[in-house]
Amino acid sequence: MINQMFELYFAPTPNGQKITILLEELELPYQLIAVDLLNGEQHTTKFRTLNPYGKIPVLVDHHGPGGAPMTLYESGAILWYLANKYQRFKGETPRQEALVMQWLMFQMGNLGPFLGQAHHFFNYAPEMIDYAQKRYYREATLMYEVLNARLGEHPFLAETYSIADMAVYPWVSARRAHRIDLNDYPAVASWHQTIKQRPAVRRGFAPLRDRLPSKLEPEHRKHLFGQQQNP
Ligand SMILES: N[C@@H](CCC(=O)N[C@@H](CS)C(=O)NCC(=O)O)C(=O)O
Structure with missing residues (x-):
């Protein structure tokens, strides 16, 4: 059976939120997979097989073009891919x-x-x-x-x-x-x-916002701005 559920590797940052907003606007089923950027999950070998640049968001469409699975990174490319797939929110002419x-x-x-x-x-x-x-x-x-x-x-x-x-x-x-x-x-x-005020925007903007830290610890800075960690 085809898995119709999109998977979105996500953190509550602007580049992640733009994708959840579009998924909500399109009323698509999706599973959020939280990537803990503060603790370096973006640098793991497993995540780098999805995006070698080590950044969220990454979208997996199990039913991509030709029915084959499609993994995509770069938020602009993901927005365009979904808008094109469903022919919405991309202009009509x-x-x-x-x-x-x-x-x-x-x-x-x-x-x-x-x-x-x-x-x-x-x-x-x-x-x-x-x-x-x-x-x-x-x-x-x-x-x-x-x-x-x-x-x-x-x-x-x-x-x-x-x-x-x-x-x-x-x-x-x-x-x-x-x-x-x-x-x-x-x-x-x-x-x-x-x-x-758009309900879909409210829903798309909400996920995992409670996980945002009030302040960055030295360990967080290391993962975000400094040396990388291997699992
Ligand atoms: N051009 C990329 C930028 C993605 C990006 O910078 N993602 C940030 C979060 S907004 C990230 O994953 N940062 C983790 C890191 O730099 O280690 C896109 O638009 O998808």
Whole structure:
């Protein structure tokens, strides 16, 4: 019998949450497999067979193209794969599809990496480096200005609600970690409220949030930012 249940290797971070939001929006059955990033589970040989880069999320579709199992990493690729498989949230015309891809690439290539660095240098670096904080905060403000301009003219990033919104939403939800105040970006604030009210988004944003630590211990830092561990 074919296993219809998707498996998602997951931690409650923006890159994980964008996938649970889409799985909920698509009303798909899935099993969450928690990967304890703080304790280095992403570095185990077993996990690296799923993603050699050692990062969540990883999706397993037991019934992939041609009926064969498919394992996929990189959250943007996973979003596109699911949207394409079910022909939803990816735009309906070539123009809409191109815009969805543009904003998805904006999130994957700019927003995620730069905000991730801002989080690091504001919250986790062993020393506070003024230059690094200023550089990533500046990039953050530039990107929020771009988002605010776009969302001032359109209700969603592409022409309709799409995986691009789902990809950006969890990052904006984490805005305190990159020191952004949504009072400065009213169109982003209003878009964020609209997305937040979607029941699927609420469900997709919730898993394992109680496992987030209030503070990182030295051992956590080692696993996340330092030396790797073999099982
Ligand atoms: N470009 C990747 C980035 C994935 C990523 O950075 N995942 C983080 C959590 S948000 C992770 O697994 N970090 C663990 C580590 O770096 O050891 C994607 O979008 O999937």
